[in-house]
Amino acid sequence: MKFICAKDYQEMSRKAASVIAAQVVLKPDSILGLATGSSPIGIYEQLVVWHRQGDLDFSQCSSFNLDEYRGLTADHDQSYHYFMHQHLFDAINIPAERIDLPDGAQMDAAAECARYDAAIAAAGGVDLQLLGMGLNGHIGFNEPDEVFSKGTHCVDLTTSTIEANKRFFASADDVPRQAYTMGVQTIMQARKILIIISGENKADIVREAFFGPITPQVPASILQLHPDVTVVADEAAFSKCRDLI
Template identity: 60%
Template sequence: MRIYKAANYNEMSRMAANILSAQVILKPASVLGLATGSTPLGTYKQLIEWYEKGDIDFSEVTSINLDEYIGLSSTHEQSYHHFMHENFFDHINIKPGNIHLPDGTATDLEKECKDYDALISDTGGIDLQLLGIGTDGHIGFNEPSDAFEPLTHVVNLTDSTIKSNTRFFTDEEDVPKSAITVGIKTIMQAKKILMIVNGKNKADILKEALYGCITPALPASILQLHPDFTVIGDEEAFSSL
């Protein structure tokens, strides 16, 4: 485990972007596991800036997103499809056919989960997985549970996750109550994992995830076992350490 403390959110984002860009420069055909939410926005913004300067080329990159809400079409403004295109994909030269997210509107969700796992396997696996962490310790939408879910699956979101995501919707009632998410085994099979964390509200759960017991009740704790795991956080996120 490697831990880097940044002074603030902007510095954290630049440090994370440095690691992602180095991955792509060293291996242009990298498979990147990508995350949504407010935390990686600065990282994506920095990568776009470097792309526009000609410093990085995404033309051979394949992206695998962690999750998607069930019931939201790809054009819905709060879908993760829309989020990724608006905040990243539409501003770089990644090929549309190399962009992959689960389909939250699939009629057969069990088949969609199996197909998504097969797709990841067919790419050769994820070279670098970008993660955030929820206030309850979830990664992707792998919520606290009695067991680690290994593969892509449908999950009912916890009240804390729904409440946290309300800020993106008009009303809490509008927040989807379930999602498709890549499983813990798939995340752990990534060759490298990069977690970014900011804010005082993540400080206590980050401490438990990094130094507490490894338990499915705190999904991020499993990352302690990964052989190439890097954490970058701002001062507030590390304030409990």
Template identity: 60%
Template sequence: MRIYLTEDYDAMSRRAANLISAEVIRNPSCVLGLATGSTPVGTYKQLAAWNQRGDFSFKEVRSVNLDEYKGLAPTHDQSYRYFMQTNLFDHIDIDVNNTNVPNGLAADPVAECARYDELVRSLGYADLQLLGLGRNGHIGFNEPADIFVKETHVVDLTQSTIDANARFFASADDVPRQALTMGIGCIMAARRVLLIASGADKADAVYNAFCGPIDPHCPASILQLHSDVVLVGDKAALSKLVAAGVPVCE
């Protein structure tokens, strides 16, 4: 595992974008696992700027997103398909037909989860999987639970996740209570995992994920078992790792 300590959110975003762009340059037809939420926005903005400048191309890249809210149409301004279009896909030269997000409107969500698992398998899993980190340690929408769920599945969102996402909706009552999320098995099958974290409110989650026991009540702790994990975080998010003497790179 490699840990990169950056000064602030902008520096974290640039470092993460560097790692993703290097993967695309090395393997132009790579499979990128992508995440949503506020943390990767800066990374996507940087990738779009470099792509528009002609530094590299996404034309052959295929992507698989981690999750989608159950019940939201792709055109809903809080759906994760909409997020990906407006924050990345509409600004780069990727073929939209090569981008994949679970269907939150599927008539049979269980069948949609099975379809998505098969899709990810058929692509050979992600060459690089980008992850954010919830304050409760969730990755994707894999919430704290008694077991690690391997397959893509429908999950009931915890109140802490609903509260954290309420800022994107008119009110907390409008936040969907369920989501379709890639399971731990698909995440762990990625050849490399890139976890990004920013802000003091993520310091406990980062510490618990990498210094605590491997425990499904902190889903990100499973990453301790992955052979190639890169953590990029700003000083605030990594403060407890640094205080514990965990080696970091700058």
């Protein structure tokens, strides 16, 4: 693992965006695995700036997203389809036909998960996967469990995840109870992984995930086994493992 410490969220976002930008410049037809939530917004803002300045061209890129709420249509303002178009896709030149996310409106979970895994495989796999990490060590919607998940699957969201996401909805009652998510195995098959973490409230799980035992009770801990992982975090998130990095 490579650890990059940033002063704050803004610097973390710039440093992480630089990793993605380098990937696109060196391999213009990169397959990008993208994430949603509050953590990557600063990254996407920086990528848009560089694109508008003429420094980044996404015209040959393809993308797959980590997850999507089951039961939300693509035009729902809290769907991850909507989020990605709002924060990135509508502002860059990535072709629409090369954008793929799980289809939250598809209620046949087995069929949609199989379609998504087949699409990733047909594209040749993900070159660079962007991740965030939850307070319990979840990546995507892969929550603590008895085993590591494999392919794309439908998950029941935990109470803590619903609580964390309720700020995006009118109330906790409006948060969907299920989501489609790439499995841990799918994530681990990406050729490179970039994980971003910000805030003192993540300091305990950063130490546990990256310097503790590898266990499905802390899903992100499996990243210790990946050959090419870059962790970009701010000083607050790294505050409890400065002796280890």
